[in-house]
Amino acid sequence: MAEYPLVDNTEFEPDEEYIPGPEPEPQAPVWMDGSVRIGLHTSISGSYVNALESARKLGANAVQIFSASPRMWQGAAVRIPEKDAKEFRARRNELGLGPLVIHANYLLNLAATAPMLRTRSIQAFHEELVRGVLLGADYLVVHPGARGEASKESAISTIIESVKQAARRVPMGHMRILIENTAGMGTAVGSRLEEVAAIVRGLSSVGAGVCLDTAHLFAAGYDIKTAAGLEQTIDAIDRTIRLENVPVLHVNDSKIPLGGKVDRHEHIGEGKIGAEAIGRILKHPRLGPVPPEGLAGRAFLLETPIDDPGDDRKNVAKLWELAGVEGPAAEKGYSMMTVAIKKMMAKKGKKLSSRNLPAGKKRLTTETASAQKKKAKGGEKKSGKK
Secondary structure, eight states: OOOOOOOOOOOOOOSOOOOOOOOOOOOOOOGGGGOEEEEEEEOOOOHHHHHHHHHHHHOSEEEEEEOOOOOOEEEEEGGOHHHHHHHHHHHHHHOOOOOOOOOOOTTTTTTSHHHHHHHHHHOOOHHHHHHHHHHOSSSEEOOOOOOOOSSSHHHHHHHHHHHHHHHHHHTTTTTTEEEOOOOTTTTTSSSHHHHHHHHHHHHHTTTOOEEEEEEEEEEHOOOOHHHHHHHHHHHHHHHHHHHGGGGEEEOOESOOTTOOOOOOOTTTTTSSSHHHHHHHHHHHTTTTTTTTTTTTTOOEEEOBOOOOOTTHHHHHHHHHHHHHHOOOOTTTTTTTHHHHHHHHHHHHOOOOOOOSOOBBBBOOOOOOOHHHHHHHHHHHHTTTTH
């Protein structure tokens, strides 16, 4: 074997010397460029990437998904293979979709007083956080929970401690937890802005924010239908939560009248809030994505019903129209609900919405309205047992 001679006292020209330069400043993601971001909840059925493709085909530039089935406790044990997560992150980057929002499991009750339910909820939320980080999510939205017979003050303290426990030892990175306001049904916490604000203040150590749902606000008694009522509500949001802490809005019309305290979403422009009022929300400078009045990257996301094939595409197009902005082109004829799914559901007497779309591989999660009501009542009773 040939030997290589050692060279002593090697000399370099001055311009060949390596001089470390300053670290480049991290660039803001493309979705924080001040453009309007409109999206919807899409299904991960088949693969996580399918959810991104659905958003693209429906003319959205932002997206919300579940990271596992939203109505099964088994979701707490779901692990996403790194290969799948890498493919998802890469495709999302290619499509320029953002922000990416994950909605937590509906069974979670972070306010539960029953030890087993609370422990289960904390563990499931912890797993949601882990999956969210792996998928590269920007936000993880969670409902506060139901207090049962506990006082509101006690429930708020329980929620804060539950979230802190769930987030312990999770490298959150840029992902942010968002507490969603509620409609005020039963003993649900978070229908009043003051309650949501108290939770967020208690979670300052984890940097939590808020996701506001228009249908929930309206059902809880905030008159966002009138111009004067919207101004009063925005002032109340800023006074309690602060508008800079609201990076995501769920934009849904409501089947329920003002103050009805029931969570029932309707197609945009066909509910009690109406198209004119929703247009005011989308165009309001304080709720928009343009600083200094607005917040860069703020997203408007749909969770509306899909009664017929194409309803999802029409609702996305309606939001772009009401926002006064031309959005990405949608794929003609595409819908997450196919004729076959509609026939199957009609046969079983079930309804589909963007919130109970297929959430797991080869699984269609649907429920009758009566079953949902029974589950909601049962959940409230359970949460207040101890």
